[in-house]
């Protein structure tokens with residue numbers, strides 16, 4: 484224990500074995516040991532006693548659109564990682580699209596890494612992209628350390644990142660399965676979308692009708708079939724349609740290698756409450772009805788849905804026009820995901836340990852981040868210190884992401900992040916940030 488530089492003490496530390504009073508000994512940026520609460524502090528080590536505030540493992544957000552370089556007026560590594568740190572997140576994985584270039588070749592990945600490195604307040608890793616013309620780039624991207632590959636089955640919203648048709652999906656998935664990689668999929672079926680009624684204007688009901696549950700259900704059905712045929716590992720991004728839960732549960736029972744995420748907006752906001760023209764609530768797939776949300780929570784509780792990640796997808800305020808058909812689709816929530824989910828979990832009688840599993844342990848496991856996602860010896864000393872019973876009202880001016888558009892403005896949420904720690908260093912404390920010390924992560928499995 485001679486190298487221990489820090490002991491973090493709390494009456495409530497969330498460990499894989501449950502919540503208990505403990506002292507966490509940190510050496511060299513790692514958790515050396517989780518000791519009894521009143522353990523002696525080794526000579527030379529600093530004691531930080533956070534009292535009754537809860538210490539949880541730093542959150543892992545595997546679905547973030549940082550858009551840097553290329554659309555940095557939408558977001559950037561400096562602002563996104565700052566917002567993440569303020570929200571208790573210590574690791575994020577950047578999506579391969581909306582930046583220019585998109586992360587579809589190893590050369591583009593190098594560009595992204597160079598841009599991110601000096602700006603990262605937290606640890607950052609990258610997803611690659613699978614687009615129609617880059618099958619030959621997938622293996623080099625995998626070897627260069629991306630955590631997996633994202634593809635769309637319907638138009639992505641940006642021209643430089645086209646969707647795959649079923650044949651192209653099969654070809655890319657076969658290639659990825661060949662080297663043991665992971666395909667993560669935006670699952671909405673283009674034919675079902677084309678058949679849905681398309682009406683522009685400020686009415687949310689019209690937008691919701693244009694992105695029916697059937698589009699998600701059909702795309703997930705075909706994805707399961709492809710994964711089953713190729714014995715490939717796939718992950719469904721941002722599940723919104725609760726109708727797809729039985730399909731996914733059945734595939735899991737059959738041994739299909741499929742995991743699923745949902746997002747704070749699907750689990751805490753409802754279609755019924757979206758005001759006309761309020762396109763800060765627009766995303767694809769869309770926020771659906773309250774009954775759908777209840778079913779998603781059931782899927783989360785029974786394990787059909789594995790994790791909850793933000794899908795933080797910001798843009799400049801001018802792109803959020805009041806017309807739901809033409810406004811940019813994407814919800815900014817990096818800083819608010821933890822309190823939003825905790826508030827709803829609490830209301831539904833679920834403990835904070837569940838939130839930690841959904842937002843830290845499971846996403847770390849999805850990405851193969853074996854040093855993240857739990858408070859136990861050997862893992863990185865990444866922590867969020869949370870006052871779970873304290874509330875705050877969301878003030879857009881206090882958000883750290885670049886464009887302070889949010890669907891959560893004015894909401895009162897439980898859970899104040901007091902401080903966030905990255906490899907044993909406090910990177911934010913009562914809202915004040917240090918200089919960036921985040922590292923760039925590569926897939927290790």
Ligand SMILES: [Zn+2]
Pocket residue numbers: 546548578794796
């Ligand atoms: Zn996304």
